[in-house]
Amino acid sequence: MEKSWWKESVVYQIYPRSFNDSNGDGIGDLKGITNKLDYLKELGIDVIWLSPVYQSPNDDNGYDISDYRAIMDEFGTMADFDELLSEMHQRGMKLMMDLVVNHTSDEHEWFKQARSSKDNPYRDYYYWRPGKNGQEPNNWESVFSGSAWEYDEKTEEYYLHLFSKKQPDLNWENRKVREEVYETMKFWLDKGIDGFRMDVINFISKVPGLPNGEKILGKKYVSGANFYMNGPKIHEYLQEMNQEVLAKYDIMTVGEMPGVDVEMAKQYTGENRNELNMVFQFEHVDLDSGPKGKWDLKDLNFHDFKASFTKWQKGLEGVGWNSLYLNNHDQPRMVSRFGDDKEYWKESAKMLATFLHFLQGTPYIYQGEELGMTNVRFDSIDDYKDIEILNMYKEKIGESDSDHQQIMESIYVKGRDNARTPMQWNDENHGGFTSGTPWIKVNPNYKEINAKQQLTDEDSIFHYYKKLIQLRKQHDIIVYGTYDLILPDHNEIFAYTRTLGEEKLLIILNFSKENSFFELPKEIQFSNKELLISNYEVNPTDSIEKITLLPFEARVYKLFI
Structure with missing residues (x-):
């Protein structure tokens, strides 16, 4: 097996909005991250994956990008970014950025042009279709609930959005779209960044004609998913991206890929395939979802859990490479989900970390995981900020068989805001995250669970993670x-x-x-x-x-x- 620095690395994901606020406006920012780099260095982190920091109206917390080459005002300036990158590199850490190119914001200049008239040169950067008998062009559903089509009054056509209506899908069939994406990637790589995590990258190739979808795909995915997940030209696009951009730099790449199986992952990550280094697959985090999907709660079957990890470990052995994760910005906190966040909080957090870090693959730590941060139970739906949660609540509360408490229970267990509560730095006001009012409430357990307490306690979860990372650097067998x-x-x-x-x-x-x-x-x-x-x-x-x-x-x- 070929040795690579990205196989030997441990990655730490930062969700900038919730990590550390340097100016008291209640929102995490780039300077706040720079101020905490020594903390990450002490932990032993090699690579920081930064969730999107680009200019955005923030409909989906930065995953709706209006300018790929500018920094979101709330996060700071390009000078702040350059300083952050320089300070990381001085400490021997690398930076992986989020690449969100399945869709843009509807406030991106390309889309503003595209919706201005049917004959605008940018029109074909997106998917536009006339309706059918006053209905949407097909029956595809948005991942965030409702139709995947939005009617545009001015040009009297619908545009496709697999996520929020403010996130129109880019048309990768258009060569100019692909060239724009590659130039954007080079812009950041030439600044010196060290790789990309690619958001829903296996959605970029749609089946021509955009046919009506099956209502259920593997009992987990929304209508139409079988026509845009792992589409007909996906390998062609990724190999072109590799040839045009990725192969010219010494970087790491990971593609977020819902609906990918082991055989597909071999193609995406095969060492001689010239596509990506690894994928984020979702099989193990779908095991506690019922037939109706994510919000349909069911108990985890432990034998299925073991079988899933074993299948991926053996399936990619000697062929591709695994990414290892149990939580991220889209998933609930792992100690609450797979462990016991009450009686055996510390023990189960350490056990889960041991499990993950001794598998073959590159481990990803999500901010606060190294402290054993837990899920949160906010009293009111008004305390939640995530568009997916709010859309689901609005949709479900209108169904006669859904009651408020049942919906809230699903949110407590699976909601994305579990991962987005502010980082708990100390036992002071708002957990030391901000001197202002945080954009989302802090988990009330910050007085018991925080970095300041754990840094001084040799038996803490933090110090256990530190030891796991040190062991990985000392023993090739843990990696290979x-x-x-x-x-x-x-x-x-x-x-x-x-x-x-x-x-x-x-x-x-x-x-x-x-x-x-x-x-x-x-x-x-x-x-x-x-x-x-x-x-x-x-x-x-x-x-x-x-x-x-x-x-x-x-x-x-x-x-x-």
Whole structure:
């Protein structure tokens, strides 16, 4: 397997709006991030992924871009950005930016021109269609609820928006659109950034004719999704992008790809395919969704969870590369979702971190994850800011079988604002995030969960993450070793090995809040062992053939053959 710096890196995602506010306006900004770089350096971070900071009307918190080459006023200036990049590089950290090119804002100059008249040269930068008998051009639904079409009075046609109506989809069939995107990418790469995370990049190729969609695709996706996810020209576009831009720089790339499976991921990430380094797939974060999708809550099946991770680990082995994540700006907090954020908060946060960081792939830490930040339960729907939450609430509250409390329960469990509450720096007002009024309320548990407290506590979640990252830098096997699941039928324990040449690691994880019995399979032979890390006090000389694991216990052993 080819060695690469991006395989060996640990990535930290910053959601700028909620990270650190330097000027007291209640909104995180670029200077606020610069002020906290030493914190990230101490943690051991190699790469920072910055969610969008471009000029935007903020309909979808920066994922609706009105100018790809300008910085959002609320976040600062281009000089602030240049300073941030320089300070990162001085500390040996790299910067990966968000690339959002499936759609623009409706306030982007291209779209303003496009909607001005049917014969404007920019008209074909987007998808415009006449209606059918007074109806939308097809039955596609927006990911954010409702129709994916918006009627434009002036030109009497509809435009396509797979997300908010203020996020019209770009027409990648138009060569000029692709050239504009590549020039924008070069603008940032020539500034010295180190890569791109590409937002819903597998949506950019639509099936010609935009036919009516099936209502349900794999029981998870909205109508029409089978005609724009992983579309007919997606590989052609990504290979062209690689040839025109990516191959000319030493950078890392990751594509966000809903609806991608292992076989598709092999094509997107294959080392000789000249497309992307890795993808964000959604299989494991869809496991607790019912037949009606994300808001239809169901309990996670632990065996499905194990099978999913194992399928991806083995499927991409020696072919492509995995991204490793359990939460991000679009997902709820992982300790609340996969662990126990009450009685075993610290233990389960450390166990989940151990699980993720010992898999093969590049780990992504979402801001506050290293502190064990949790989901939030705001009292009122008025406290929520996310367009997806608010649209869903408006739609559901009108259905006769939906009541307010049931909808709120779905939001508490799955809402994107769980990840967007401000970073909890200390136990002072608003968690030290701002001296003003925060744009969204801080989680009330900031007095107990905050960076200041954890930096001084050697047993904290922060220090555990720091140790995990150090181990990764010390042991090639953690990056490059092959993965093999053991005890696949165990109801509480996720155990696996990593193997590189003569070296072997044994990772044992109790995903339960009960004690659980582990017995080492006989085929795993060893002469000696070393305990690398654990989240409880463990006697390193104790036998590992038979162990009773405590709730959410994690242990990693290096085995000597």
